Amino acid sequence: MESELKPLDSNSKPQLLEPTADDGSTKDDRPLLKPVSTPPSPPIVTPQTIQELEKKFGAYVRNDVYGTMGRGELPLKEKVLLGVALVTIVPIRLVLAVVILVFYYLICRVCTLFSVPNREEEQEDYAHMVGWRRAVIVQCGRFLSRAMLFVIGFYWIKETRRNLNVADKTTTENECKDQSEEPERPGAIISNHVSYLDILYHMSSSFPSFVAKRSVAKLPLVGLISKCLGCVYVQRESKSSDFKGVSGVVTERVREAHQNKFAPMMMLFPEGTTTNGDYLLPFKTGAFLSKAPVLPVILRYPYQRFSPAWDSITGVRHVIFLFCQFVNHIEVTRLPVYYPSQQEKDDPKLYANNIRRLMAREGNLIMSDIGLAEKRIYHAALNGNNSLPSVLHQKDD
Template sequence: MEDGRLSLLTAPLLAQSPAPSGADADAAADVILDIGDRTGVGEGDLSNGCISDSVSEGVAGGEEEDGNPFEFLGAAPLRHRRPPCPVDPFRNHTPTVGGFYELCKMVLCLPVALARLLLFGISILVGFLVTTLALQGWKDRQSPMPRWRCRLMWVTRLCTRCILFSFGYHWIKRKGRPASRKIAPIVVSNHICYIEPIFFFYELFPTIVASESHDSIPFVGTIIRAMQVIYVDRFSASSRKNAVNEIKRKASCDEFPRVLLFPEGTTTNGRFLISFQLGAFIPGYPVQPVVVRYPYVHFDQSWGNISLAKLMFRMFTQFHNYMEVEYLPVIFPSENKWEGAIEFAERASHAMASALNVVQTSHSYGDVMLLTKALERAKGKPAPYMVEMAWVESWAGKLP
């Protein structure tokens, strides 16, 4: 206890093990650590409410004071980062086909892969044609999509389910339910590969926040336009500001679909949860976290150090790919002025990490950029770990 603040410890220390039986069961309970400042927090502090303008301004001011080297990406300031965690959260653990079983399975599934590829091609073509028809003559893209156009988009949504089927996701395990759009207009999810956007297109048909580069992707660019996508240039401060304003505008109107964001800003291997960008939390609306898992034994489905074509081929040549989606309870912004967007994001991040039973790290998209450049220049095999460059920058700045 320091300065009237009580630190509660809440994060798993050890990996889970089979539960013992008998009298030792109680003694073997997991030790959980939850670090948080609960000063002045009452039972009503998590009730529905919005962040005041003064709090939002305080968050912006706090980011400038910390000298965050990745501030241009919208990452959280250093004072809210966790201790350094020298791991690589972006590495795919099965980038190559290994083992006799995988080779045999690939050979056996080649005819199936051809059929799946055909289904994939037909589905994306039909979805593209239907979406083009739904967008035909629609000029006022700033207003909610008319109902008859939304009904037409159901055909495209069914096509995306066929695409998931072609990738081997014959059934998808769900836990929990999506909250009403009126209760939680914003949805946030972890991001492991390109499958999650396809799933959410089918499941929720939300408005998504995406990089401007997605608009130029053949077929896909047209389809996501029907979602009234909010484009953002992550390297432009004005673009990020406009995106936040657009998120707030669409979240405040029930006629628009709910807004979906992947606050990590990039894909990870699912074994860690990296730092969140603040775009989903600055508007101050209730947020529903969703966590996605891909249980596997032989094939890691994360989009890390593996090409898109190779990842798709590996998916096509699997008997079945497992996917689990869990909808978590809605998180409401606090009415207390001590909580800004950063603390709001921390609560959502902690809830998702706890549900996934993974470690939270301070990595960000800036680390992905540095890793990409390093791999372009590296001649040898890269190390299996990565220290967050935000911490390296902070530590180096303290040297004499």
Template sequence: MDRRYEQGVAESGETAEQLDEQVHAYFYPFKRVSGQWSVYEVCKTALLSCTLLPLRLLLLLIFLIVLWLVAALVQGSPRHGEEAVSSSGSTPDSSLNQKIAGRLAGWQMRLVRVIPRLARLALALCFGVFWIRRRSPEPSSLSPQLKPVSPRASLARRSCAYTIVSNHLGYLDILVLLAVYSGSFVAKEDIRRVRFVGKIACAIQCLFLGSSESVTQSIVGRTQRAHACRVLKQCEGCSDCATNLIIFPEGTTCNGHAMIRFRRGAFAAGLAVLPVVVSFPYKHFNSSWESILFKTHMWRIMTQFVNYVDISELGVYEPAEQEKVDAHLYARNVEKLYSQHLALEIYDLNRKHKLMYHSYLLGQKTAGEVLELASQEKLADPSLTTFEAIP
């Protein structure tokens, strides 16, 4: 591997340090950015690793078992996925999701509502997230297409926006968004077979995607079906329209210091969305899960006294007529709102670029190889083509 690296350096005419800096700068949204180790942080981590960490791990296991039991009870509900599909006139996204979607009895719906409350409790006791600060931007900074929503507004006031879009910083923001919005998520079908997590994901009506399925078509089908159920009142109430669908349009996690281009799947239905911004203010440890081993991240996050989370609702975004027929333009305009609100640069990258960067960090590819592959991916991905946003 060293020989291949030296060969790449020799061919490029640049030093190893220059190439390394170039790679980290190119893939900056995926670079691990966190606080520096200090004497205080070392002593605190050592102390809490022996005291608080074992307790938090035990509590996490207990929460997973309780959540699994609640989800198991919910899974005993009768299904009417076919009714939901036929009533909306939409194409079903998959047979799997048809089986999951169904009418829940009253007591089962109450059990589903217990899951976000347990998630909120787990955030506090296991991860030190004692407060989730809710913020709203100044009205003068909002786009004309945004309808401001109070942080304390009920879900009914957001009913015109079935889809919630959010930036993605790691597994922690999934728990945060679940606790705040009681929503469901888009997940790979393999998640359904993960112990504990799979059954919980089914209970909260996650949209599962198979390897042969179109992500965009599946999301559009679910969104249109829920729109017909919730807004047009074309069904008596099914689990599809009982929860909001939460989507991470970037398609992967970033480090919180930069953004990547939004995918168009969340916007292809041409319906209103609710943009939500999640941020993790930090001094010692960045809670975003980016380019760091899961076990290391879990260890560090559980050895912090407190972890902070901020949520900002940018308001319900009603797409213009041009955006309704052009999902790329719609995605680019919402992406621009995030960039302005967070004051972050947007990089023309996608999830495949992240995998390339990780292959470099693991020593599987040289700097020259990953930069060449990244350039080829940019040319192959039409979503990375520049679109002019509506002013």
């Protein structure tokens, strides 16, 4: 047990368990009728081990009733509520959600008939269409996204627009322009990332473009919708120069949105992965290379039983538990448009760090230094994966 937990210690190097025989089993000199291969046993995760992991990977820890990975022991009352919900509201919500998805897909299909998608740097989108087609896609998309949230249980969305005082403007260096000046259009919306529900909210609010895995473009129904959103596709695990190409496309799209009010806005999650909603991870600089002003938005999901955060729980389990919860909540804090200083324009890392500190302060979020690589280690340990060293070397985008 001790040797298996060593890879999780930041002061020690990852080591694999060494089998005592070539086939991975305990060496035995007794004759066998036929070879027997026994694979190494996966690490056993004990309650003590989980506590150690939670201290180190706090940004990905579930603190709701359902416990670690949504597999905790539930009280009898919670089991009864789940059972009732599974046979009542879950089927209704599932049917309505599918109907909304198919209906919007058909709208996108009709509006894109006989239209050639915009193609650039191996990207493909319909977000640059103009006229009534684009208007129908955007307005219907916003309305149906809000309808989808309503079906899931987000009946009310509390939105707050935060106005920073003079002291805040001084300490954060040119966050907002003087009110007498004409405000410029931000090039991108910057948001913390808590759940896939973030996308639905932003679609209902401003219908921006997102960065998504390239495989999303090939999904039934969702693929066409993502192209209408103008998603920028990236192959996350690719170790080629593809990332540079995508970074260039994102930068150009942010600049275009800043300069052209008819261009689709970019929505970026600079953390690169989801958290439990209480933390803010280090920001990637790709969202700030364009030197354009950005609009910071902070999302919170208050809960009593099940947390809507998609941190260390599988997608299927998350959807089922979410649909079983009758009421869900979103709290949105919109900060003023942040205009970078010349120093921040010259240093994207400084720009990103200043935005991160601002969002952490205004959203009462804890800044953490861990990232996607640590999240993979945490998930691997919880799943009893004995190949943690290989997880360490996966690319962190």
